[in-house]
């Protein structure tokens with residue numbers, strides 16, 4: 001009897017360890033579709049998933065991210081990154097631009113997650129003068145602007161979790177590498193005046209979810225005619 005007790009305990013411990021290992025290894029894609037309050041596809045929405053239990057093993061590596069300045073626009077218009085990511089700003093126009101942080105939220109009253117100001121030379125000056133790297137350590141958001149071209153706007157959202165994505169023109173975003181288990185779906189849009197409702201998820205393998213903004217965002221600003229500042 002006593003001799004069999006130990007293997008039994010070992011088997012139980014092994015089974016538990018396997019279950020935990022599988023739980024950590026499980027990672028899947030979550031496809032989220034976001035619509036406006038009136039039911040239209042909502043582009044430029046940051047979709048963030050926050051697992052109920054933090055799993056350090058499931059945190060994907062942070063990739064570098066590039067934001068372009070082209071034809072007096074920031075491209076992409078909305079960028080979402082996990083905190084700790086370095087963003088490379090690249091001016092592809094033939095004239096100087098600034099990249100300056102502006103306040104966010106209603107009336108720009110919320111200070112930016114990071115305050116900075118760069119001046120990037122035109123593309124012909126070469127990569128050393130036409131680009132610069134900035135690392136964003138703290139979660140939050142930043143409105144991007146330029147002193148010379150006052151209408152230039154971009155938005156940067158810095159997420160506290162690595163599971164973050166931005167919806168495309170069809171209102172769709174895919175959050176990759178999600179661990180199984182309970183999680184919360186959060187939305188953020190640069191035009192929002194109040195926080196958006198959160199949604200509880202129970203993830204197991206690849207899944208899809210839909211969500212709705214509480215308002216109808218304005219259409220994305222149109223670029224100025226090309227060549228106006230050449």
Ligand SMILES: [Cu+2]
Pocket residue numbers: 096097098146147148149152
């Ligand atoms: Cu500019």
